[in-house]
Structure formats: C-alpha cells, structure tokens
Amino acid sequence: MNYRFSDTIDSFKSSAVREILKLTQGKSIISLAGGLPNEQYFPIDAVREAFLRVFEEGKQVLQYGLTEGFTPLRQSIAKHMERKHIHVGVDDMLITTGSQQAIDLLARIYIDPGDVILVERPTYLAAIQIFQSHKARLVSVDGDADGMNLTDLELKIKQYNPKMIYVVPTFSNPAGKSWNLERRQGALDICKRNDVLILEDDPYGELRFGGGEAVPSIFSLDKHPEGCGVVYTSTFSKIVAPALRTGWAIGDAEVIRQMARAKQAADLHSSTMDQQALHQLFEHFDIYSHIDLVRSEYEIRMRQMTDLLSKQNWPGMRWTEPKGGMFIWLELPEYIDTEQLLKLAVEEGVAFVPGIGFFADEPQRNAMRLNFTHTDNVQLVEGFARLDRAIQKVLQPV
Amino acid sequence: MNYRFSDTIDSFKSSAVREILKLTQGKSIISLAGGLPNEQYFPIDAVREAFLRVFEEGKQVLQYGLTEGFTPLRQSIAKHMERKHIHVGVDDMLITTGSQQAIDLLARIYIDPGDVILVERPTYLAAIQIFQSHKARLVSVDGDADGMNLTDLELKIKQYNPKMIYVVPTFSNPAGKSWNLERRQGALDICKRNDVLILEDDPYGELRFGGGEAVPSIFSLDKHPEGCGVVYTSTFSKIVAPALRTGWAIGDAEVIRQMARAKQAADLHSSTMDQQALHQLFEHFDIYSHIDLVRSEYEIRMRQMTDLLSKQNWPGMRWTEPKGGMFIWLELPEYIDTEQLLKLAVEEGVAFVPGIGFFADEPQRNAMRLNFTHTDNVQLVEGFARLDRAIQKVLQPV
Structure with a gap:
C-alpha cells in the first residue's frame, strides 16, 4: 500500500513543547517547559458536584x-463576559473544544492558501502551526513591552494586505507581556480601517497579578458602528481545568454562524457532559473567588521565579516581570542557541521551551519560555541550579 | 467592516437534518428525521458511577x-476490537471527538483540492459535507442490497484515479443495508491493488438484529502483507451515549500519527473527562449485555416500523428490512419529490429526512430516510397516519 498524503501534512510538525513533554515523561526531569496549570488548584470537589448535578437532570x-453549544452555558458565559464589559448574546458565541479549536475554525472559514496573517514576534506556537496547516503566509509585526508597534503594523498592512491579525494582548504566551490601552485602541482603529479581522486570543486574561484594574480587551473597545472587527476567544482550561476541553469564541453573528458550520463538519459538537457541568459550576460555585485564589498562588510562584532569576549570574540575560499569565520570557546572550542549550539542560535534568518555535519568521535563537505555575519552590530552586549548570557550559567569558 | 471569508465557506452548507431538527424544536412534531439513539437506553447510572470513579483518582x-487519547481507554478499545477479530495496539489508534472528527482528520491529511473520493450511492450526508469542505471531488459508485457494485468500482477507479473510498458497509446510514462478505473482500482487493485507501465508517456495527454472526469488517479482512489499506472508525455514541462525544480511528501507525498531528493543530485533544469515564465503564460495567439490550429493543422498534410500512397503501413504494442500525430507506414513485413532500408532512406534524442530501451526485429525489430508534410505538402509529395524509396529497391515481 502506497499512501498518498495531502500537501497539508508537511505543515503538521509536532509541537516542540509536546515533543519535550514526551522526552521528559517518566524521567526525573524538572520541567519548566509545559504550559500546565497547577493541579493543586483544580476545584475537583466543585467539578465533581457539578457533574452529579448534571446526572440528576x-x-x-x-x-x-x-453544534453552537449548550445554550445555558452560552448564557452563563455571556454573563461572565459582562464583567469584562463585553455585551454579547448566545448567537454571537460558539462553544469549542478549547480555544485552540476556535483558532482553527476561524482559519478554516477565513483563510485561503497564500492569504497573509500578521502575528506578534514572538507568538503562540500552536497558532503558528494551525495557520501554516491552512497554508497561510505568516508575517511578524515588531513590538515592545507595551504591545505591537503600530507604525510597523500599518506598514505591514499596506505591504501585505493581510486578511487577519492574530494577537495575545493580555499576559501573552510566550512573552508574558501585556499591551497597554493605547496600543489596543490603535491596533483596532488601524485594522478596522483596513478590513483586517483581529483574532484576540485571551486564555490568560483572568490570571492578573497585583490586584489592579484589567486593561480592556480589544473586543470591548470595538463599539462596532460598522460591524464587529474582532473575534475573541477564551477557555476554561486555565480558570477551571484543561480536561474539560471547553473554550468559546465570540464575534459578529455572521462570523460565528460560519464557524459553527465549519464545526458541524469538523466534529458536530463538543462534549456536552463537560458543557453541562461547566454551566452547573457557574450556577453553584463561586468561580470568581476561585480565580482570585489561583491568581494569588500563581503570583507567589511568579515572584519565586523572578527572585531566582535576579540571583543568577548569567551575563547578558534579559527578562521582564509579567503582569499576569503563566510564563516568563528569558533572553540570553545572542551567541547562545537555546535549542542546543536544551539538550544540555535535559542532561542536567531540567527542561524549558526554546524560543525558536514561537516565531513565524526571523526567529530569535537566544530566548526561552519558562513556566512558573507548575513547579513548587523546592523544585524550582533545584531546577534553576540545574539550568545554571547547563548555561555555565555555554557561557563565554565576558 | 467588510468580512473576507475563505472559499471554503461555500461548502459548509448546514446539514438538512439539523435544519429540520431546528424547525421541529418546541413543536409537537413527530420526528422520524433525526439519527438519535433512544434516551431510554442510555446507561445513565453506570455512566454516573464511571465519572465518580474518575474523580476518586x-x-x-x-x-x-x-493528543492521541487517554492510553488506558485506547487499551480498552483495543480489547473491544479483538472481539471483532481486529488486532491493534495503542499506536494504531487515535481517540477523536466522535467518529465525525476521524473522517475530517483523515480528509485533512489525505485530500488535496480536486482529489477524487469514491462514495456509495446514497452515502452519509455529513461525510459529503466534510469531503466537500476539503474541496474533494466526490464520485458515486453504484450498488445494490449486497453492497457496492465491484465492476462499477473498478471502472470508476480506472476512470478517476481516486485517493480514497468512503464506505459504511454495515447497517448503513441512510440506506440501512449491509454488504455481504464477497463485496467486502472484493472491494478490499481492488482498492489495495490500486493504492486506494478505504475509510470504513462503522458507527452502527454493534446494532445487529436477529442474533446471527456479524459479517467481518473490511479492516479485519485486510491481512496487510503490503501495509494496511483501511482506516476504520467507530464511536461510543450509539452503544453508550452521544453526549460523551468519543470516537476512535484505527489504521496504519503512520496514517494514525499524521492524523494525530492534524488533531494537535485542530483541538489539542478531546475531553479527557469523557475518555477516562469510558475507560472506567469498560472496567466496571457489562457493556456487552447493555449492547444486547439496545440491540433487541431497536429490533422491536424496527419491526414496528416495517409492520406499519407493510400496511400502507402507497403505490410504488419500496423498502428493505434492515439487518441492523437505525434507519429504513423508503422509496416512493419517481414523480414524488420528498423535499416538497417534507413541507406537507411538517404541516401534518411529522418529519423525515429527504433522500436528496445523501447523494454526492445524480441525486434520487423520491426517497426518504426514516429513523426507527427514537419514537415509541404510539407515536410511530400516529406519525405514520400523518405521513400517510401528506403522501395521499401527492399520490397520482395509478
């Protein structure tokens, strides 16, 4: 039997993160690589109760x-979004198998081969994979700690006529950064003027540190007198638990309707057990107190990591304290290739994700993504000792 | 905002079945349209217990x-497949969000725009949708009550050089028919000789009436000295419950690996709550006694429908008693267009699925699919009275 695969398979490279997870399975490796929430804070009793309530029905x-999703859950999520000053009805919303599926479905209905999508530099690794599987052409836009560079955005829009821009403006994966209000409003104005649809991916927005006010989402800034210019997606994976695989997309009703048609072909609908349980959780569990708990515990862990980073003697290192989320982006001197470094690190018994996978073009080779949510402080201290041993092997004398 | 959708959206027509389901929602319409298993036989106590066991962990x-799926569930399914003389390991298997997703993922990794897929006439409506969304060219192969016409299959393979053939050889949706052994073996031989991959969709195989021996699946006939020529997919939707949205695909390890990569991009993985619960169900519940129960109850309902059909005085009607599954295919005189008839039927308070949607080309307009699993006998008698009133309006004097 001679298999005749489609051209598409060339783009389905297995994610570096997941390959590393496989590599470290069953070994005593301290992993700062995964994007895993901490099991310790999964509200298992409440989730169990929620399932029991579902069975009582x-x-x-x-x-x-x-296909669109369990209607009472969509109503619960609409109420949840009100707290973020986002006002949507159930017809503006689609329940998906994680927010990952929302990205894929939007690409399916919006992207033809060769269409340009603008992305951040760096950006979410799995989004790159999805867009490449749809044969999109990805172009990175420059940015800094405050968000995307609006001049470069406007330039790239003129140059490439993109259909869409994909952004993670709040506590991004991998860079851990958050756009300020001016950049959000600016990007929205520029994109709407040019009919460039914004896909705002917000899995981490609830994990805000420091107790301050949230910067409004780009979606909430869009007063859409001429139609909604943003599709917003989020997930329960980080605020409840990943096993339930439930995310959602909101946007213009016509865009959502087309996404639902694509979903009907792709898998008919997502697990209704999980959807019904999440609705019960909204009804009978104080999800916001729970989010506060996760938030404060993750902030403690973030500080443990930044404390350790401050103590390292790695010349040329750069990092910024994140205002939320799950990741710190660490840059090392330019001559260090973190893919090479990872091999040494795994030998020492610690793993991270090399930065290279997070770039759609012109990759930065000297950076890595560190996760601070999944490791306790004892492991973290040991993990940093191991990482230090690996880095010392490649550091050149200053 | 001017939306610039992809070419693909033209193919995402909403399924006629689901549009009808929407039409009949909240109305007192007796629906013979859906492909719904009967809630009465959902093993809810066992499923509840299974979830509780998961939480205990x-x-x-x-x-x-x-992404590949919860390993213990894959082991349970491998054991389950042994009973069908299919011998596979966990690496030959992918867990999917229903078998629908298995069809979509295989199309993603195997079909480029313009590639030809051969299908039965008629065939599963949603499969047509999926393949069209991947811009495949669909060509129907003739068949009769015993399965696909092998001469026509060989002819169409020579003529169109298809990459793949999609079949539902056991208690098909919509035709309710089952291929005999000779057709299965013949189709396998012809396809392997010509490097045409067979996608064998088997959601209904367990729902066998009459207590006889099952005809072997095409997959089990493939002794693959030169590599596996079949991808087989099935689901728990009909033997446990649809809400768990769990199906599986088995095939050559390389094909499965590519499907897993596509799934990683599409949605990372399916609900692990559902997967873990299904594994517990295999461990602690007599799933085979349950299947026997469903089987015998559905056979009773099938006979109730065939009894009613026998009593109708609709000149030119044709139907065959199904040996399993959930559907009867009813043909009326050629001058009757069942899409037109449906409107009259809904006015009378009964729904069915017009045959036209189940054809990839050269549709038959005078047929309909009737579901016998979801309606009790009282409703069924009333439903047939209503259907009769609608049909009498369009019947011409003989």
Missing part, C-alpha cells in the same frame, strides 16, 4: 447537543 | 491529556 443529558 | 484527572 435525567437521561436526556446524554443525548446529542447543538 | 485525584486532581490530576483534570489536567491536559495526550
């Missing part, structure tokens, strides 16, 4: 559901 | 899982 809870 | 059950 009777056998019909096990039947097929709507 | 601790917080890590709520963490991210493997």
